[in-house]
Amino acid sequence: MKIYDYKGFPNPTRVRIALAEKNALQAVEFIHIDVLAGEHREPAFIAKNPSATVPVLELADGTFISESSAITEFIDQHFDGISLFGTSAQERAVIHMLQKQAESGVLDAIGAYFHHATEGLMESYQNKDWGLKQKQNAINKMHYFNQLLSTRKYLAGNNYSVADITLFAGLAFADFVKIEIPPECKHLLDWRASIESRPAVASI
Ligand SMILES: N[C@@H](CCC(=O)N[C@@H](CS)C(=O)NCC(=O)O)C(=O)O
Structure with a gap:
């Protein structure tokens, strides 16, 4: 699985903390998107996320998931460890x-x-x-x-x-x-x- 992001930006930080809590940072390949240079507004990135924002998760079957709340929910379900979204x-x-x-x-x-x-x-x-x-x-x-x-x-x-x-x-x-x-x-x-x-x- 791949995550397109910009390390240190607020929404990418949400995803990276969720991965770290699951001890799963190593399971992901991070791809740097140079937001400061406008790379997120180029056609290649818009094809992944029409909202032109990072982070974006890419799954093995080619599915792209944007929105940090959705990505962290996927992480919570996919990896073992502490539950971040609750049980009852x-x-x-x-x-x-x-x-x-x-x-x-x-x-x-x-x-x-x-x-x-x-x-x-x-x-x-x-x-x-x-x-x-x-x-x-x-x-x-x-x-x-x-x-x-x-x-x-x-x-x-x-x-x-x-x-x-x-x-x-x-x-x-x-x-x-x-x-x-x-x-x-x-x-x-x-x-x-x-x-x-x-x-x-x-x-x-
Ligand atoms: N609702 C989105 C917001 C994502 C977002 O705004 N990301 C910022 C970085 S923290 C971004 O890519 N900004 C680029 C821009 O606004 O042009 C999420 O939860 O992931």
Whole structure:
């Protein structure tokens, strides 16, 4: 199996952490896509993912899978080890809910800020007000997650899950664009330090 990505970018990081948690990084061939040079917008890559984003997973039969949530779900099912998506119906639904909130409320909101209110990536269209609004939305969500983490160890409860991975990648994106986690969000900051110290996360 192959993964087309750009090491260190937020969404590729989600996939690499999931693989590391499963001890499966060696099972994958990584193919570097030079996003900074626009390689992801060339026809050869668009044929793999019409959305022109990394990461993309290619399976042995030639199937291409984009969207980090889908790729990490495949990884969770395909490889043995810790369950990242939960087991019971309730646990799976709660993890899904929190991953979605972390993705749209933090990671994608910060992405909108990056693409619209900073230089971004060779953007053909920008709406600065939209970008700034999304930055504020991301900060509001940090407060929301801080509150949640005042009563639980991990985002979805007692067990580490893909929701933690997605929020962690979102906060790394915040660092990159210099959006500070509000210092009063102590539970969020402590949680982040605990995720950072996981061997799989530290190995990425
Ligand atoms: N929803 C997609 C988003 C992927 C995404 O936006 N990837 C970024 C890198 S972190 C990218 O390829 N950006 C290129 C661009 O926006 O032109 C996912 O979950 O994988």
